[in-house]
Amino acid sequence: MKTKKMKDILGKVAPLLALVLLFIVLSLATEKFFTLNNMMNILRQTAVNGLISAAMLVVLITAGIDLSVGANAILCACMMGMLKTSFGITNSLVLILVCIITGVFIGFLNGILLTKMHLPHPFVSTLGMKNVLCGLALFVVSTKTISDFPAAVTFLGSSNLFKVSGGFSGIPLCFIVLILIYIVYHFFLNKTALGRMIYCVGGNPEAARLSGINSDNILIFVYSLSGFMCSIAALVIVGRSAVANPSAAISPYDTDAIAACIIGGASFMGGKGTIWGTLIGALMISTIRNGLTLLNTSSSVQYIVIGLVIIAAVFIDVTRTRMEAKAKRLAAK
C-alpha cells in the first residue's frame, strides 16, 4: 500500500522534477539564464502556449484532439484586423467581442462536425478546419499584416505589473491571467458535475451515454471551450507582437500544446490529465526554447530538441500506460 502511494506521488511530481532539473542544467550552462528578468521572460513566453494547452487539455481528456487551435487563434486576431482596416472599427469592446465570438463559433463547429455529422475522428475534422482557417485568416486581411490596435486590445498581452524602468521588467499580466484561468479550470474539472462528466465521457463514452449523460452536448461544449481559449490566446498574441500576422496561422501552436498536455500527464486515450501538469508541460517547452536561445544555438537545433521532447513525451505516455496495464494484470493474479 505504502509503496503504491509513493509511486502515485512520484508519478505526479515527475514532470515537476524534470522541470527543476532543466532549470539547474540551464543555470549551470549560462549565467544569463537564472536572472529575475529572464524568469519573467519565460513566463511571458509561456502564456500563449499555456492558454492553447488549456484548450487542448479538455479536448484530450475526451479522447479527442483539436488541430485547429493555432489557426483559430490567428483567425481571431485577423478578424480584429479586418474590422479595423476594412470597416474602420476601433472600439476595443467590439473588437474583443468579435474575437471571442469567432473563436467560440469555430470550436462549436468542430463539435458539430464530430457529433452531429459523425466524422470519424476529430483528427480529420480539425485538420481540415485548420487548413480552412489558415486560408480564412489570409483572406480576411488580404494577406496583409495589421498593426496599430487600440491599447485596450493589446493590454492583456503587453502590460507588466510592478515594472521598474531600467530594472525589473515586471510580472507579465498575461501570465497572471493564465494562472487565474488555470485556477478556474482546476475547480471546473475537479469540483463540478460538468467537469467530471467530461472525464467520464472521455473514459467510456458509451457507459456515460447509458448513464444518462448527453455525450454529444458535452463534446460540443468541450470544443466550444477550446475555441474560447483560442480567442483569449489571440488577444495575448496581438498584445505581445502588436500585430495580427495571418501567416502565423501555420506556426506549430497545436503540436506545442499537445506536447505540453502529454508531458503533464494527459493521454491520447482520454480520461486523464490535469491542468497543473499541463502548466508544467507548457513551462518546460518555453524553458527549453528560452535556454537554447540564450546558448546561441541556431533555430535548427531548437526545432530538433523540441521535436525530440515531443517524441519522448509520447513515448513516456505509452510506456506509462503499458506499465499500468501490467501492474493491473499482476494485481489481478
Place this chain on the structure above:
Amino acid sequence: MSNYLVELKGVTKRFPGVVAMRNMSLQIRPGEIHGLIGENGAGKSTLIKVLTGVHIPEEGSIYIEGNKVSFKNPNEAATAGIACVYQELNIVKLLSVTDNIFINKAINKKGSPFLDYTKMHEIAHEVMLSLGQDIAVKKECGSYGMGIQQMVEIAKAVLIDAKLIIMDEPTSSLGEKEVEQLMKTVRSLKEKGIAILFVSHKLEELFELCDRVTVMRDGEHILTKNTDELDNDSLISAMVGRTLDNQYPKIEAEPGTEALRVEHLNSAGVLRDVSFHANHGEILGFAGLVGAGRTETFRAVFGADPYDSGEIYINGEKVVIKSPKAGIRCGMAFLTEDRKGQGLVLSQSVRTNLILSNMRRCTKGLFFDEKQIDQLAEENISDLKIKTPTADEVVGQLSGGNQQKVVIGKWINTNADIYIFDEPTRGIDVGAKVEVYNIMNRLVRAGKCVIMISSELPEIIGMSDRVIVMREGRIMGELSRKTDVLNQEIIMKAAWGGEIR
C-alpha cells in the same frame, strides 16, 4: 488405421477459476456431418478452439486419423486438415473474393516476384463454382451478401484440403434461401469425403442435415447418437438435464400495480410485435437464447436504441423515450450485460461511478457537494457490501462481482422504479451471485419492479415470479410461478422453437 478422422479422449481445458471442458470425448468419422449442440456456456466454443489449436488443453489427447497430435497454434491445426468457419467471418471486405481466398497462400508467377492473378482468379472461380456459386471473383467481397461471404470462408477451407470443416452457427446470420444453399453445399462437401462439425442452435437443421449429433452440457460430453435415434424432447432433456441447486434465496412478495407495459414493439430485423407488462413487487424473468432479442427489447425501451413502432406505458401513462437520459427520467435503470464496456468508466473511482447517473443532483450551487457524495458512497459500499479499500479506488481494480455491485449502486442512487438487469450474474463468482439476488429481493420488497434477462435457466427459474420466453425477436410465451410449473424443459422448448401450451 483408425475408423475415426478425429478423436478426442479425456480432454480437459481449464481457465483461471473454471473448468471450461472436462474429460471430453468425441469421435468424428470421415465424411460425416456431425451435429454439436448445447446450451449457452456448455463448452462448445472451447471445444472448437481446442480442435483448431487456439486453446491448448491441459489433459487428454487428440488423434487425427489415428495419429496423436498436439496443436500448439492454429497453423498446426490447419496443416493437419482442420478448418473452421467462425460465426464472425474473417473476411476483408474491401479485397476481392480471390484475394480473400488466397489471403495467406498467394501464388506467384514462376520465377517472378509478382502475383499470378490469372491463375488465382481461375482457381478461385473454380472453387466457388464447386460450392455452387457462379460469381465474379474479381469483385470486392463486401459487395456480396453474408451467404456468399461465408462460402468464401468455406472455399478457403477447401483449398487447404481440409478433412474436417467446423461450422460455428453458420446459419445464424443467413436468410432462408442462403440457408438452403448452405445445406446443399454442406452435403456436396460430404460427398467429397470432407467431414463437417456443424454447431447449431436450431434443432430442425440438425435433424435435416446431420448423420450423428453430440450433446454437451457444463463442459462435458453427454451423448452421441445417430440422428434417427433422437427426437426434440430427448435432445432438450439431454441439454438441460442438470438438477437445480438450492442457491436462490427467492422471497415471495405481493405483486403490486403495473409498472411497465410495452405494446407491439417492432424494430426491423430485430424485434417483431413484442408486447408484455411488468408489475411492481415482482421479478419478471426474460429467458431465451443469446440473440433472441431480449437485450434489444430493453435497449429500445430504455432509449439506448431507436425502434420502428410500438408504445411504452409507465404506470399506465404513455411515454416517448428517445435517449437513455429520458429513460432514466421515466424511472428506469438499465444494468447492461457488458459491465466493463457499457456500465462503468473503469479509469474513474468507485465514488465517481456511483454517481455517474445523477451527477447533477449531487451539487450544491456550482460545485459538487462532497459531503453528500462521501456519505452516499459510504452508504452504498456498506449496503451493497462492495469490497474496496476506499471509495477513491479506481473501479477497474475491483473484482467482477464488486464492479457489478458498483453498477447496481449507480442505479439505486437514481432512485429508479423499474430495474432492468441484463445478465446480472455473468462472470461473477457464486458468493457474489447470491448477494446480487439478495439485492434484487430487497428491491422487490420495496415495491420496485425488477426485470431480469438471463441465459442461465436455473437462475431464471430460481428467482422469477413470471417468465417470458423470447425467440428470434418474438415473445413465445409466458409462464407464472403461481399457476404453472416452472421447469427448464418447458422453457427450453419455447426457446428452441416449440410452443408453450
